Amino acid sequence: MTKWVYRFGGGQAEGRAADLALLGGKGANLAEMASLGLPVPPGLTITTDACLGYFSGGKCLPEGLQAEVLEGIAAMEALTGRSFGGSAHPLLLSVRSGARASMPGMMDTVLNLGLNDETVQALGHDAGDARFAWDSYRRFIQMYGDVVMGLDHEVFEDILEDEKARLGHDYDTDLSAVEWQHVVSLYKQVIAEELDEDFPQDPHVQLWRAIAAVFSSWNNARAVTYRTLHRIPHDWGTAVNVQAMVFGNLGSSSATGVAFTRNPSTGEKSLYGEFLINAQGEDVVAGIRTPQSLTEEGRLAAGSERPSLEKLMPATFAEFRAICTALETHYGDMQDVEFTVERGKLWMLQTRAGKRTTRAALKIAVDLVDEGVITEEDAICRIEPPSLDQLLHPTIDPGIARTVIGSGLPASPGAASGEIVFTAEDAVAAEAEGRKVVLIRIETSPEDIHGMHVAEAILTTRGGMTSHAAVVARGMGIPCVVGAGGLRVDMRNEMLIGPGFTLKRGEIVTVDGSSGHLLKGEVPMVQPELSGDFGRLMEWADRARRMTVRTNADTPADARAARSFGAEGIGLCRTEHMFFEGGRIQVMREMILAEDEAGRRAALDRLLPMQRSDFTELFTIMSGLPVTIRLLDPPLHEFLPKSQEEILEVALAMEMEPGQLTRRVEALHEFNPMLGHRGCRLAISYPEIAEMQARAIFEAAAAAASETGAPVELEIMVPLVGLRAELDYVKACIDKVAADVSAETGRPIGYLAGTMIELPRAAIRAHVIAETADFFSFGTNDLTQTTFGISRDDAASFIPTYQRKGIIVHDPFISLDFDGVGELIRIAAERGRKTKASLKLGICGEHGGDPTSIRFCEEVGLDYVSCSPFRVPIARLAAAQAAIEARRRGSGQ
Numbered sequence: 001m002t003k004w005v006y007r008f009g010g011g012q013a014e015g016r017a018a019d020l021a022l023l024g025g026k027g028a029n030l031a032e033m034a035s036l037g038l039p040v041p042p043g044l045t046i047t048t049d050a051c052l053g054y055f056s057g058g059k060c061l062p063e064g065l066q067a068e069v070l071e072g073i074a075a076m077e078a079l080t081g082r083s084f085g086g087s088a089h090p091l092l093l094s095v096r097s098g099a100r101a102s103m104p105g106m107m108d109t110v111l112n113l114g115l116n117d118e119t120v121q122a123l124g125h126d127a128g129d130a131r132f133a134w135d136s137y138r139r140f141i142q143m144y145g146d147v148v149m150g151l152d153h154e155v156f157e158d159i160l161e162d163e164k165a166r167l168g169h170d171y172d173t174d175l176s177a178v179e180w181q182h183v184v185s186l187y188k189q190v191i192a193e194e195l196d197e198d199f200p201q202d203p204h205v206q207l208w209r210a211i212a213a214v215f216s217s218w219n220n221a222r223a224v225t226y227r228t229l230h231r232i233p234h235d236w237g238t239a240v241n242v243q244a245m246v247f248g249n250l251g252s253s254s255a256t257g258v259a260f261t262r263n264p265s266t267g268e269k270s271l272y273g274e275f276l277i278n279a280q281g282e283d284v285v286a287g288i289r290t291p292q293s294l295t296e297e298g299r300l301a302a303g304s305e306r307p308s309l310e311k312l313m314p315a316t317f318a319e320f321r322a323i324c325t326a327l328e329t330h331y332g333d334m335q336d337v338e339f340t341v342e343r344g345k346l347w348m349l350q351t352r353a354g355k356r357t358t359r360a361a362l363k364i365a366v367d368l369v370d371e372g373v374i375t376e377e378d379a380i381c382r383i384e385p386p387s388l389d390q391l392l393h394p395t396i397d398p399g400i401a402r403t404v405i406g407s408g409l410p411a412s413p414g415a416a417s418g419e420i421v422f423t424a425e426d427a428v429a430a431e432a433e434g435r436k437v438v439l440i441r442i443e444t445s446p447e448d449i450h451g452m453h454v455a456e457a458i459l460t461t462r463g464g465m466t467s468h469a470a471v472v473a474r475g476m477g478i479p480c481v482v483g484a485g486g487l488r489v490d491m492r493n494e495m496l497i498g499p500g501f502t503l504k505r506g507e508i509v510t511v512d513g514s515s516g517h518l519l520k521g522e523v524p525m526v527q528p529e530l531s532g533d534f535g536r537l538m539e540w541a542d543r544a545r546r547m548t549v550r551t552n553a554d555t556p557a558d559a560r561a562a563r564s565f566g567a568e569g570i571g572l573c574r575t576e577h578m579f580f581e582g583g584r585i586q587v588m589r590e591m592i593l594a595e596d597e598a599g600r601r602a603a604l605d606r607l608l609p610m611q612r613s614d615f616t617e618l619f620t621i622m623s624g625l626p627v628t629i630r631l632l633d634p635p636l637h638e639f640l641p642k643s644q645e646e647i648l649e650v651a652l653a654m655e656m657e658p659g660q661l662t663r664r665v666e667a668l669h670e671f672n673p674m675l676g677h678r679g680c681r682l683a684i685s686y687p688e689i690a691e692m693q694a695r696a697i698f699e700a701a702a703a704a705a706s707e708t709g710a711p712v713e714l715e716i717m718v719p720l721v722g723l724r725a726e727l728d729y730v731k732a733c734i735d736k737v738a739a740d741v742s743a744e745t746g747r748p749i750g751y752l753a754g755t756m757i758e759l760p761r762a763a764i765r766a767h768v769i770a771e772t773a774d775f776f777s778f779g780t781n782d783l784t785q786t787t788f789g790i791s792r793d794d795a796a797s798f799i800p801t802y803q804r805k806g807i808i809v810h811d812p813f814i815s816l817d818f819d820g821v822g823e824l825i826r827i828a829a830e831r832g833r834k835t836k837a838s839l840k841l842g843i844c845g846e847h848g849g850d851p852t853s854i855r856f857c858e859e860v861g862l863d864y865v866s867c868s869p870f871r872v873p874i875a876r877l878a879a880a881q882a883a884i885e886a887r888r889r890g891s892g893q
């Protein structure tokens with residue numbers, strides 16, 4: 001027979017903290033606390049399986065459940081000396097939800113269950129306090145009426161308010177026993193009227209219905225939404241905890257409160273919490289009365305006159321503090337606890353790992369290592385890698401009141417202030433004069449890159465989280481808000497118009513990319529702190545990981561930022577970005593539009609020194625670290641002139657008829673550029689492009705090496721290879737240039753030539769391609785695109801629908817598709833290494849900075865991951881966690 005019920009109390013428990021899935025977080029931890037001998041009111045936990053049984057059995061309590069609950073209640077009666085439904089010494093119960101993952105406030109709890117017209121008298125007699133008994137009864141009816149019977153709680157609140165008004169009490173005045181008794185009769189009356197049924201008097205009926213209601217609250221609308229948002233499975237179900245009530249509302253020696261064993265916003269090692277005298281738990285949460293500080297330290301910090309619990313009940317407080325310390329040591333983590341004091345006696349009602357800011361999480365993890373409570377590896381595994389992002393950018397001083405004048409999607413975290421500009425050109429000009437700017441656009445395009453680069457922050461009025469502005473800003477680590485639909489850009493008059501205001505070019509604003517806010521004026525910032533706790537944890541992570549972490553960097557600024565975040569090389573340098581800047585696009589256009597090789601070579605000769613100086617700077621910054629340079633990849637049409645104005649400009653420079661040039665532009669038009677004339681296909685059609693790039697790379701490497709004294713570890717990467725013959729052809733060009741440059745300088749040139757694996761054919765033929773390639777870099781953006789046959793740029797129009805309809809769970813462009821794309825990576829890694837054991841393997845798609853994808857890379861045995869600069873710390877930590885997990889799995893821990 002299935003065991004539905006696990007008991008706890010009297011220093012013992014049938015469950016343990018490890019039974020989280022079956023008993024839910026609250027139940028598992030109540031059991032753990034009870035078996036640690038802590039003062040926990042006795043109770044029982046009904047399993048999540050029972051909840052699932054309740055749903056699958058057409059909302060009937062599963063067979064055998066009631067009998068087990070009754071046995072558990074008998075045990076509680078024995079421990080408390082009270083009887084459930086008894087006319088003397090009644091046992092009252094709390095019926096509490098508690099799922100496997102914490103879902104604060106999403107599901108329901110009923111307190112004081114077991115009260116009726118008879119037991120209320122007995123309760124008053126026991127307590128010697130009739131007022132307390134009637135107050136408890138009305139609380140019970142209100143909660144039960146709401147949670148179980150479905151009558152809105154406001155109905156009861158309205159009645160209470162009217163009654164207080166009628167009695168001439170102000171809001172804070174407590175009612176007398178007789179007055180509460182009258183409120184109870186009004187409550188019962190409204191239930192009978194509204195629901196056509198009497199408030200149930202039989203405690204057992206109350207109990208079964210409450211259990212069913214708590215099960216059902218798993219599927220209430222807010223709980224379902226919460227789970228969807230937090231990716232909690234809908235088929236877990238909730239456990240139900242039935243527990244003897246203790247009373248924090250029995251006068252001035254009673255209290256109830258919540259505490260964190262350390263400060264959850266700073267991580268400071270000091271007990272932090274609040275309590276209310278003479279109150280029941282829901283009063284603290286509901287914020288009906290303002291709670292008092294638990295500790296003297298807290299009271300002083302808050303500048304409050306109202307005494308702390310430490311002062312009011314020193315003995316009880318001392319016991320509480322000792323329990324908090326014991327819990328922390330036992331769980332090895334900061335705890336969030338709920339407690340009640342009944343006439344001086346302390347009771348623990350809940351404990352769980354406390355939520356905290358990233359800053360606090362770091363400090364707590366590092367301190368716990370220093371205190372000898374956890375190991376360095378435990379500390380590494382405590383921190384959510386993506387949360388590190390919060391620490392890498394300046395943030396708005398949390399102590400400042402915000403004047404928000406607009407908002408959109410928080411596309412790239414951090415905050416920055418500057419004067420408004422509306423064009424990339426203005427941004428560049430202002431920056432050249434040393435002024436800080438915020439670039440505001442309707443949307444951005446590749447031609448805005450140079451302006452985006454110099455901007456402190458970016459805001460667009462259109463676009464979503466994967467729009468051009470969002471993706472580029474995240475890559476650059478620039479704060480960005482997109483889709484600020486309430487704002488309008490008036491380009492002609494250079495104004496930003498919002499509800500009730502207009503801002504002109506040059507006025508100062510602040511963009512907060514973490515919250516999505518636009519603020520007026522400049523606001524004080526808190527600078528990121530990369531040493532201290534952060535530095536120590538990252539050091540441990542670096543020791544723990546196996547894979548190296550590189551960065552995707554196209555510019556010196558990217559490379560510098562990435563190195564400061566600990567990048568160990570460049571895994572992807574996209575050379576095309578170098579052609580968008582300043583006057584270069586013009587030369588690039590001339591090259592593309594040239595009618596013959598001679599024309600192309602003429603333009604390429606002018607591009608060569610520009611590329612060489614870019615590479616020299618990059619190599620110098622990376623001094624001696626590996627750098628992977630990818631040859632030109634994008635479809636040429638991305639560089640083509642679009643407006644009539646641009647065509648005229650190019651025609652003039654090329655001494656061509658505008659009409660002729662327009663025809664040439666049209667001839668280059670492609671129906672499906674992403675599958676068109678791009679990648680290594682360009683180098684095969686126009687080898688002179690690859691030759692120029694190779695020459696620039698080799699000459700720059702020589703220059704940088706003589707400057708830094710450290711030879712560059714060069715890796716040249718050929719994009720979009722599907723056939724080995726493609727790679728052979730391009731590699732031959734590169735080798736030839738290497739030989740030439742070597743002859744010219746009289747020095748040998750060392751480098752690796754490899755390819756991106758971004759076509760399914762390349763993955764499948766990896767054993768053959770590896771005969772030529774020295775390394776593979778998985779270009780998972782394109783590999784996802786080509787495996788699914790989904791264009792990344794068009795995916796936004798249907799992926800959300802797929803997600804809503806449950807056809808896919810995660811966007812495969814954000815989180816690697818392990819089953820399909822991942823399988824291709826496995827195949828390629830395996831086959832490639834079979835041909836060449838020394839084959840270097842890495843990943844350079846967006847997924848290289850995604851923790852779950854990084855875990856996959858560890859499993860497949862890649863040598864490195866490469867991601868955008870601001871994700872480098874995230875990847876370092878995620879790679880460490882992946883390595884630790886793999887080791888622990890290997891040793892069966």
Ligand code: ADP
Pocket residue numbers: 041093094096097104105106109111243244245246247248256280281282338339340349350
């Ligand atoms: P939540 O998960 O929303 O915090 P809980 O089940 O913890 O809900 O219940 C809310 C509050 O009800 C608790 O913080 C506590 O103050 C009070 N409570 C729960 N069980 C008891 C009990 N056995 N005795 C007294 N108060 C209780």
Ligand code: MG
Pocket residue numbers: 338350
């Ligand atoms: Mg709680």
Ligand code: MG
Pocket residue numbers: 633719756758779781782
């Ligand atoms: Mg690609």
